[in-house]
Amino acid sequence: MTRLALVCVLLAGCRKDTCEQTLEPESSATGTAEPFADYDAEACVPDEETWATLVAPVVEQRCGACHGDEAAFGAPQSLMEYTEIVAGTPGNRPADRMAFRSAMLTMPPANATQLEHDELDLLVEWATCGEVHPDPSIGLAVDRPVYAADVPENADLPSFEVRADGFSVQADTLDHYQCFSMEIPVDEPRYIKRIQVALHDSRVLHHVVVHHDPDATSEGNEAFGCDGGGAENTQQLWAWAPGTGAFDFEEGGLPIHPGERLVLEIHYNNGAGLKGVVDSSGVRIFHGPVEGVEWTLAALGPEQFEVPEGDSAVCDEAEVFGPRRILAGMPHMHELGAEFDSWIERADGDRDELIHLTGWSFEAQLYYLLDTPLYEGDVLHTRCGFRNDTGKAARSGLGTADEMCFNFAFIGPQ
Numbered sequence: 001m002t003r004l005a006l007v008c009v010l011l012a013g014c015r016k017d018t019c020e021q022t023l024e025p026e027s028s029a030t031g032t033a034e035p036f037a038d039y040d041a042e043a044c045v046p047d048e049e050t051w052a053t054l055v056a057p058v059v060e061q062r063c064g065a066c067h068g069d070e071a072a073f074g075a076p077q078s079l080m081e082y083t084e085i086v087a088g089t090p091g092n093r094p095a096d097r098m099a100f101r102s103a104m105l106t107m108p109p110a111n112a113t114q115l116e117h118d119e120l121d122l123l124v125e126w127a128t129c130g131e132v133h134p135d136p137s138i139g140l141a142v143d144r145p146v147y148a149a150d151v152p153e154n155a156d157l158p159s160f161e162v163r164a165d166g167f168s169v170q171a172d173t174l175d176h177y178q179c180f181s182m183e184i185p186v187d188e189p190r191y192i193k194r195i196q197v198a199l200h201d202s203r204v205l206h207h208v209v210v211h212h213d214p215d216a217t218s219e220g221n222e223a224f225g226c227d228g229g230g231a232e233n234t235q236q237l238w239a240w241a242p243g244t245g246a247f248d249f250e251e252g253g254l255p256i257h258p259g260e261r262l263v264l265e266i267h268y269n270n271g272a273g274l275k276g277v278v279d280s281s282g283v284r285i286f287h288g289p290v291e292g293v294e295w296t297l298a299a300l301g302p303e304q305f306e307v308p309e310g311d312s313a314v315c316d317e318a319e320v321f322g323p324r325r326i327l328a329g330m331p332h333m334h335e336l337g338a339e340f341d342s343w344i345e346r347a348d349g350d351r352d353e354l355i356h357l358t359g360w361s362f363e364a365q366l367y368y369l370l371d372t373p374l375y376e377g378d379v380l381h382t383r384c385g386f387r388n389d390t391g392k393a394a395r396s397g398l399g400t401a402d403e404m405c406f407n408f409a410f411i412g413p414q
Contacts, residue, residue, distance in 0.1 A: 018315065019313050019383060020315075020383070021313050023313065023338055023385045023387065024358055027139060027141070027358070029138050029139035029359065030106060030138070031103050031105050031135050031138045034135065035134060035135055036100060036128075036132055039128055040131075041090035041091035042091070044090070044128055044129035044131065046272070047126065047129075047272065047275075048082050050126055050172075050271075050272065050273025054126070054172075054174070054271075055123060055126045056082075058119045058122060058123060059098075060080065062112075062113065062115055062119065063079055063098075065112070067079035067080070068080060077094065079094060085098065095127040096127065099123065099127035099128055102115060102120055102123050102134075103120070103124050103134045105138060117362060118174075118269075120134050121134060121271050121363075122174070122271040124271075125269075126271055126272050129203075129272050130203030130271070130272035133363075136242060136243070136362075136364035137361060137364045138361070139359035139361070140358075141358045141359050142357045143353075143356045144354075144355045144368040144369060146366050146367065146369070147247070147328040147367040147368055148369070149250050151193070151194070151249070154194035154249070154286050155194060155246075155286065157193055157194070157286040157287060159286045160185050160285055160287075162180065162182050162262050162264040162282050162285070163282030164178065164180050164200075164279050164280055164281055164282060165223075166278050166279075166280055167223070167266075167280070168278050169201075169204045169268050169270050169278070170277075171270060171274060171275045171277075172270070172273070173204070173268050173269070174269055174271065175269055176225070176227065176267070176268045177225065177226045177227045177265060177266070178224075178225055178268060179223070179225070179264065180222065180263070180264045181218035181221055181222050181223075181261055181262070182261060183216070183219075183259070183261050184258070184259075184260050184261060184262055186257070187258055189255060189257050189290050190255075190256050190257075190289070190290065191253030191255060191256070191290055191291070192249075192256055192286070192287050193248070193249050193253045193288045194246055194248045194285075195210065195246065195285055195286070196247070196283065196284050196286075197240040197246075197281070197283055199281050200280040200282075201277055201278075201279040201280075201281065203274060203277070204268050204270045205279070205281055206242075206267040206268070207239065207240065207241055207265075207266070207363075207365070208239065208240040208264065208265070208267075208283060209236060209240075209265040209267075210236070210238045210239070210262060210265075211234035211235060211237060211262065211263040211264075211265060212234060212235045212256070212263075213234045213260060213261040214235075214257070214260045215260075216259060216260060217234070217261075218234070218263050219261060226263075236408055237254060238283070238297075239330060239365055241363055241365045242364075243364065244365075251292040252291070252294055252295055252412065253288065253292070253293075253294075254295055254296075254297070255294055256287065262285070264282055264283060293325075293413065295327065295411070296411055298410075299407075299408055300316070300318060300342070300380055300407040300409055301406040302314050302316040302382070302396070302405055303396065304396050305395075305396045305403075306393055306394070306395055306396075307388050307393060307394040307395070309388050309389070309390070309392065309393060310387075310388060311338075311385070311386070313384060314383070314384055314405050315381065315384075316381070316405070317345075317379050317382070318379070319377070319380075320374045320375065320376060320378040323375055323376065323413065324374040324411055324413060324414060325372070325373055325374065325411070325414045326371070326410070326411050327369075327370065327409075327410040327411070328367045328369055328409070328410050329342065329354070329355060329370050329407045329409040329410070330367045330368070330407070331357055331365070331368075331406075331407055332365060332404055332405075332408055333362070333384050333386070333403065334362060334401075334403045336386045336387060336388050336390070336394060336403055337360040338360055338386055338387040339356075339357060339358045339360060339384075340355070340356075340357040340407075341353075341355070341356050341357070341381075342354040342355050342407050343381050344374065344378050345378065345379040346378055347375065347376070347377030347378055354370055354380075355370065355407075373414055374411075382405065384405035
């Protein structure tokens with residue numbers, strides 16, 4: 001079933017919405033030292049080859065005006081020579097200070113061109129040998145709490161795992177998406193009651209996504225590169241990013257059946273240039289009997305759109321055909337995303353806000369508690385705002401370089 005068909009099974013119709021194009025001003029933000037709390041600088045010698053091939057060009061472009069071959073404008077030193085930036089007392093080497101100041105967003109200075117998030121990841125992960133990931137939620141502001149149901153008995157249910165079975169992550173791997181497929185090991189219909197990540201080598205892990213493959217289109221293809229978006233005709237079930245906890249259903253769950261498959265999508269990024277990395281990360285699925293609410297993950301939002309240069313926004317709407325309940329939602333955009341809104345236009349003309357998010361980060365994709373009833377005649381609106389300073393237009397699509405605008409929402413009957 002396609003994404004659009006799935007939404008329109010849950011809701012009466014899908015049509016494009018008129019869209020407010022003006023975005024809120026960007027807010028300044030600073031990071032915290034928390035990501036460095038358990039970091040042992042003495043155990044880290046940043047890789048010289050990765051510096052030369054990947055990190056040095058970023059430092060030269062973003063920091064070179066002041067920290068070039070000759071320090072200028074009051075900068076204390078050049079940051080161009082590997083031997084000099086890794087010399088000194090661990091924890092106080094130029095590389096250490098560069099990582100810390102970058103992660104705190106105090107360098108580059110506010111009047112200079114800022115690091116893109118992938119550049120920030122690369123620099124910090126290289127300087128800390130993959131042990132520190134910059135806080136992805138810096139600047140993120142959301143008016144809904146993170147979904148945080150805790151059902152201890154769900155962790156006692158039968159479970160199975162979908163894992164990367166010893167996948168080799170090369171030293172030059174940046175932004176690679178790898179998929180792993182398996183048949184769901186159940187012999188009768190069941191409900192997924194809990195999903196949690198099973199981390200192996202977190203130094204190279206950025207995202208984990210679980211897709212449901214009800215038609216078993218991935219059969220015979222247990223491991224494959226999926227930079228283009230994964231297996232066809234699959235439906236996203238759950239996603240993990242750093243900071244995401246387990247997802248518990250307090251009542252009911254997600255239906256699975258014998259003969260269906262799951263596809264695990266892992267986003268690998270070896271910004272530290274670590275050698276000999278073999279990862280077996282994955283997810284653990286806890287399942288129980290078919291009882292209670294049958295939830296469905298619907299992708300609410302426009303499928304096809306363009307993102308021109310500058311600020312812009314796209315919108316979509318879907319009418320509700322009967323009593324429903326929206327439990328939680330995960331806003332999803334890619335690297336050009338800036339802000340996200342979803343609201344309900346009630347049949348009587350009232351407007352109920354579902355979620356308002358600014359300071360979007362591609363690395364901080366979380367589920368938020370919505371828990372709101374829907375009634376026949378209500379209209380669900382989805383709006384995504386983009387800031388495109390790449391110098392060229394982008395289009396919607398499955399790849400990371402493309403864009404998306406979805407609210408991945410768990411919807412069920414009232």
